[in-house]
Amino acid sequence: xxxxxxxxxxxxxxxxxxxxxxxxxxxxxxxxxxxxxxxxxxxxxxxxxxxxxxxxxxxxxxxxxxxxxxxxxxxxxxxxxxxxxxxxxxxxxxxxxxxxxxxxxxxxxxx
Amino acid sequence: xxxxxxxxxxxxxxxxxxxxxxxxxxxxxxxxxxxxxxxxxxxxxxxxxxxxxxxxxxxxxxxxxxxxxxxxxxxxxxxxxxxxxxxxxxxxxxxxxxxxxxxxxxxxxxxxxx
Numbered sequence: 611x612x613x614x615x616x617x618x619x620x621x622x623x624x625x626x627x628x629x630x631x632x633x634x635x636x637x638x639x640x641x642x643x644x645x646x647x648x649x650x651x652x653x654x655x656x657x658x659x660x661x662x663x664x665x666x667x668x669x670x671x672x673x674x675x676x677x678x679x680x681x682x683x684x685x686x687x688x689x690x691x692x693x694x695x696x697x698x699x700x701x702x703x704x705x706x707x708x709x710x711x712x713x714x715x716x717x718x719x720x721x
Numbered sequence: 722x723x724x725x726x727x728x729x730x731x732x733x734x735x736x737x738x739x740x741x742x743x744x745x746x747x748x749x750x751x752x753x754x755x756x757x758x759x760x761x762x763x764x765x766x767x768x769x770x771x772x773x774x775x776x777x778x779x780x781x782x783x784x785x786x787x788x789x790x791x792x793x794x795x796x797x798x799x800x801x802x803x804x805x806x807x808x809x810x811x812x813x814x815x816x817x818x819x820x821x822x823x824x825x826x827x828x829x830x831x832x833x834x835x
Contacts, residue, residue, distance in 0.1 A: 649822060651766075658816060658825040659766065670823060702766055706822060710782050711756075713766040 612637050612705050614714035621719045623697075629690040631717045633703035638683055640707070647706035650679055650688045653716075654699040662701075663688065695721060723747040723824045725817045730829030737807050737833070743800040743817030743826055751775070751795040754820030757802050759813035760828070769815070770802065785811075807833045 613636040623629045639646045650663040661670050663679035666686060676691040690697055698721060703714040729741040743755070757769040770781045770791040779791050790803040800817055814828040 653766075658827055660825075661823045664821075664823065704766070704822070709771075709780050711768045711771075711822075713768075716765050 611710055612639075612708045612712050614703055614705060614712050616701075616703060616714035616717050619715060619717055621717055623690075623693045623719055623721060625695060625721060626692050629693050629697075629719065631688045631701055631703075631719075633681075633686045633688070633714050635684045635686075635705055637708065639705050646682070648679075648681070648686050649704045649706060650677075651702045651704060651713075652697075652699050653702065659702065690719075693719075693721075723819070725819065725824060725826035727815065727817050727826045727829035730815065730831045732832045732834065733807055734835050735807060735809060735833055738803070738805045739807065739831060741802040741804065741815055741817075741829055741831070743802075745798050745800065745817075745819070748819070748824075750793075750798040755791075755793060755800045756818040756820065756822070757791060757800075758816045758818050758825075759811075760816070761810075761813040764813075767813075771820075772800070774820075804831070807831075809833050 615634045617632045639648050646666050648666050651659040652662050653659045662673050667679045678689050680687050700716040700718050702716050724746045726744045756771040759769050760766050772779045772791045776793050788806045792801045812833050814830050816828045817826040
């Protein structure tokens with residue numbers, strides 16, 4: 611199975627300041643169709659996961675533009691340009707290239 | 722509006738069985754892969770199973786192979802997960818997820834305990 615690692619696992623943030631989460635995969639994530647199925651999810655307390663970023667760098671509808679994704683190969687990054695109070699939660703990267711799909715352990719973002 | 726509504730969770734004894742359902746609306750169910758993902762209390766997300774659009778292809782995580790069966794009824798717009806030989810470690814919230822992973826249900830809690 612592809613192992614996804616994230617760092618840090620806990621991220622204290624200051625409102626209005628930037629934040630960054632790193633995600634690494636144990637194998638490359640380029641699928642045979644040329645796409646890289648690396649996604650980012652936010653899970654607020656008591657809620658279902660919400661996809662923020664799909665295929666490395668594409669923001670989902672309704673996601674604020676302060677969220678951005680980048681990376682290639684086995685190294686990926688989620689950035690929040692200016693943290694807001696509503697961004698508190700756990701962030702997961704996930705690979706959908708190799709079955710079984712796998713998630714990172716999650717990064718807890720707290721103010 | 723896309724909606725996925727899980728049901729069927731509850732308390733079951735070790736060795737018991739449950740069938741989860743996921744009723745969907747707002748999209749053409751018969752054209753999408755569907756997935757089950759679970760999350761143990763206070764833990765991370767783990768993929769359980771997936772099924773292709775016509776039900777002819779299924780895949781399972783190793784830890785449920787031979788115990789869980791995913792299926793679907795495209796006429797009823799419903800996804801299922803039959804869970805047999807349940808263990809304490811199967812205790813989790815089970816989410817129904819549409820292929821593409823952009824839409825998730827609210828989850829249904831399965832508790833395996835004596």
